[in-house]
Amino acid sequence: MVISIFALGAPVALAQTYPVKPVRLLVPTTPGGSVDTLARAIGPKLTERWGQQVIVDNRPGAGGAIAGDLAAKAQPDGYVLLLGTIASLATNVSLQKKLPYDPMKDFAPVTLVATQNLMLLVHPSVPAKSVKELVRFAKSQPGKLSFASAGNGTGSHLSGELFKQLAGVDILHIPYKGVAPAMVDVISGQVAINFPSILSALPHVRSGRTRALAVTGAKRTRAAPELPTMREAGVKGYESMTWYGVVAPAATPQDVVAKLSTEVAAIMHDPATHERLSKDGADPVGSTPQEFARFMQSEIEKWRKVIRAAGIQPS
Numbered sequence: 213m214v215i216s217i218f219a220l221g222a223p224v225a226l227a228q229t230y231p232v233k234p235v236r237l238l239v240p241t242t243p244g245g246s247v248d249t250l251a252r253a254i255g256p257k258l259t260e261r262w263g264q265q266v267i268v269d270n271r272p273g274a275g276g277a278i279a280g281d282l283a284a285k286a287q288p289d290g291y292v293l294l295l296g297t298i299a300s301l302a303t304n305v306s307l308q309k310k311l312p313y314d315p316m317k318d319f320a321p322v323t324l325v326a327t328q329n330l331m332l333l334v335h336p337s338v339p340a341k342s343v344k345e346l347v348r349f350a351k352s353q354p355g356k357l358s359f360a361s362a363g364n365g366t367g368s369h370l371s372g373e374l375f376k377q378l379a380g381v382d383i384l385h386i387p388y389k390g391v392a393p394a395m396v397d398v399i400s401g402q403v404a405i406n407f408p409s410i411l412s413a414l415p416h417v418r419s420g421r422t423r424a425l426a427v428t429g430a431k432r433t434r435a436a437p438e439l440p441t442m443r444e445a446g447v448k449g450y451e452s453m454t455w456y457g458v459v460a461p462a463a464t465p466q467d468v469v470a471k472l473s474t475e476v477a478a479i480m481h482d483p484a485t486h487e488r489l490s491k492d493g494a495d496p497v498g499s500t501p502q503e504f505a506r507f508m509q510s511e512i513e514k515w516r517k518v519i520r521a522a523g524i525q526p527s
Contacts, residue, residue, distance in 0.1 A: 230290055230468050234265040237458075238283050238294045240276035246411055246494070250325055250456050251295050253489065257479045275365070276300030277311055284313035288320075288463035290472065295325065298367060298455050302511040306519040307365040309526045315512065319459035320466075321504040323473045325480060326494045327455045329427040329435075330371050331413040332442065333406045335398055336423050343425050343445035346405075347379045354382035359405035360394035363387050365524065368394065370515060371407035371428055371452040373522040379447050398422060409454055410435055410493035428452040435493040455511075457504055473501050 237255055241247045248270060255266040271279040280300045286292035294300070299307075301315045313319075332343065338357075340346035350357050361369035364387045372385060386403055388394035391412050398406040399421045406413075406422070410433060417424045417436075426445045427433050429452070442450035458476055460469055477498030479485055486496050499507070 230471060231262055231264045233291060234267055235262075235290070236267050236269050236292045238279040238292065239268055239270045240272060240279035240294070240297060240300050241270065242272045243270055246328060246409065246454070247295060247297055247456055249492070250489070250494065253485060254295070254325070254458075254476060254479055257482070257485070258475060261475060261478075275304055275308065277304060277308060277313075280304075280315075281312040283459065284318040284461060286461050288461035288465075290460060290464050290468040292461065293322070293472070294319070294459050296457055296459055298453075298511065298515075299365075301457060301459065301508055303365065303370065303515045303519070305512050306516045307524070307526050315459075315508060316505075318462050320462050320464045320469050321501050321508055322458040322460055322469055323476045323480075323501065324455060324457045324497045324499040324504045324507055325476060326489060326496045327429060327453045328494050329410045329429040329433045329453060330367060330407045331410050331417070331427055331436075331439070332375070332425045333398060333408065333413055333417070333422045334425060335401045335404055336420070337401055338404050338423070340425070341423075343379075343440075343442060343447060346425060347381055347446070350379075350381040350383055355384060357381075357404045358384040358386050359407065360398050360403040361385060361387050361407070362391045362394050363389060364527075365519075367409070367452070367454045368407040370518055370522075372405070373524070374450060374452050374518050375407070375442070375447065377518065377521055378450050407452075414493065429495075433493060433495060434490045457508070469501055473499075473504075 237251055239247050239251045251268045255268045258266045276299045283294035304311050340349050359372040397403045416422045424439055426442045427439050428442055480496040480498035489496050
């Protein structure tokens, strides 16, 4: 009986004392991008709340798999976390033959931090002022229009493939080595269509160098509230977002996961943080671990179907 009492009491004590040393937050990208910006919004706030330093550790490479592998193999004590992306936690399952971890088995989902819309952009020379007009135009000349992406398997690529499948259009995919060169060729008119993140797209839309027709998420974004969603614009069932979430190694104690989830969600719901991130095009969330687990599973299954239907082979 004494043993069982201590066994029951240990997790509670752990939750009350955690953290007692610095926490490392792994980021699967280089400094300066959307993921890094979110990490540096979360890290200092957690440091303030806990009195323990949260170190943002950028580990780019392999589509997020390097950081993911480090996090999956870390001690499951809450002191190494991953701020993962749709790539590292969902689409890589279908895009990489030898992904060194299983997102649903090797991680304990903590919270969905934020989502971010992509935009459907066209060059101003394209005679379409709405998504319906673009669909009609594309269908009138199958195979002649092209869409740029930041590379095979990226969010802009998969968003374009989903558009092809749901709208029934035949447009050619042209992969680039990154967001910037893809945008350059859309601005110059070499490529007609692009699906960049809203953060990347807005400056070029506001300058008039590209035309935005819609956002890709389930709801409109505060950063461009005048734009309809793809669903509102007539593409039934369309939803494509980039997203970011915190996970811990799979065997991390549930009470530590719950505390982490509560703390990060509180930061996302803080009015000042919410305001700042919303202006940059992110939509803060802050979900429960259970909600995030269901979301991750649904995203893995959804994009697996899209990837297979598009004939994208894992590498």
